[in-house]
Amino acid sequence: MSQQPVQQPPKRQSGLNSVLVALGPEDAERVTRLAEEAIDIAGPADATVVINHVFTHEEFESRVDTLGFDRAPSDVSADDVARRYSPVRALAAKLDEAGVDYEIRGAVGDYGERVVSVAEELEADLVLVSGRKRSPTGKAVFGSVAQEIMLSAPCPVTFVRADTK
Template sequence: MAIETILLAVGANDAKRLDRLAEETIDIAGPTGATVVIGHVFTKAEYNDALDNLDFDITAEEVSGDDVARRHSIVRELVSRFDDAGVSYEIRGPVGDHGEKLVELAGDVDADRLLVGGRKRSPTGKAVFGSLAQEVMLESPCPVTFVRADTK
């Protein structure tokens, strides 16, 4: 199966995993020529906070989740790295439940691979606090690569 589209799921907590997420994505997208869809899902509250923090003028224009994602620092850093590596990309910022929207986005863009970051967590921690990565791995319409931050 050829890899034409890679969905890279990122969020506010991915700053520590940014290097690994970028490296792993470039390692796959570079040789395959795949387009990377940088997906940053916002809950409604996160979206509203971002509108305030990023000084969008919501009276002058309607601001989409895609617009907010484009201005997020993690996304801007990834864009810089992908530009340097010659990797094509697009940016999506759906608003809603993180897990549901990532799985939906993977289907919408017909992703061949989904990369998601996470941290090591015990089985008890997953049961008590839930795991976005686990939810996405179980529901994704395509193979999922789990990327942890460097532990060094």
Template sequence: MAIETIVLAVGAGDTERVDRLVEETIDVAGPTGATVVVSHVFTKEEYNEALDNLEFDVTAEEVSGDDVARRHSTVRKVAEKLEDADITYEVRGPVGDHVDKLVELAKEVDADRLLVGGRKRSPAGKAVFGSLAQAVMLESPCPVTFVRADTK
């Protein structure tokens, strides 16, 4: 099975692992020539907060989640690294539940792989706080690569 489309999920909590996420993405996308869909999912509250923080003029025009994601610092860093590696990419910023929107996006773009970051948690921590990465792995329509933060 050829890898043509990769969804790279990045969020506000990925700043410390963004380099690893991008390295892993380039390792797959480079040799296969895959297009990378960089996705930053916003809850409605996160979207509204980002609109304020990034000083969008919502009275002048409608601002999509994609527009907000393109200006997010983590997404911009990822985009720069993908450009430097000559990887074709696009940016998406769906608004809604993180897991649901990532799974929907993977289906929409017919993703062959989904990369998601996370940190190590104890079983009790997962039970109490949940695990976005675990939920995505269970619901994803394609294989998921979990990239854990460096443990230096």
């Protein structure tokens, strides 16, 4: 009697494939720290970094006007705005310098919800979020948005504290 080989489910590659770097309206001064962490984590793993900037509805409309697109605002996507937004470009430049692959994604809506949604869509292996230094008492609890992401994300989340030099 011959035995049939047992079909094994495909194995997921071990390691890190994608790192989502979440940028929000207050992260412009934190780009350097986020870039350092993304490079340190994604570089050795040859992972792709996805830079994701989430805009509120009001911020998105304002940026479409400010950035001077040559088409109707209704034809401008969140990805288009994110690609032109200076904190995103600054982070992308640092990743370019380090030779780390990246892509840029924009999103509009509630920051925490949209970051989690994008992480789910991408099947991200890790999310990087940033925040400011807190007082000793404030250290016990992260900001509400960072906490929402940490509790809801489909993957591990690393909190990157901003430099306070």
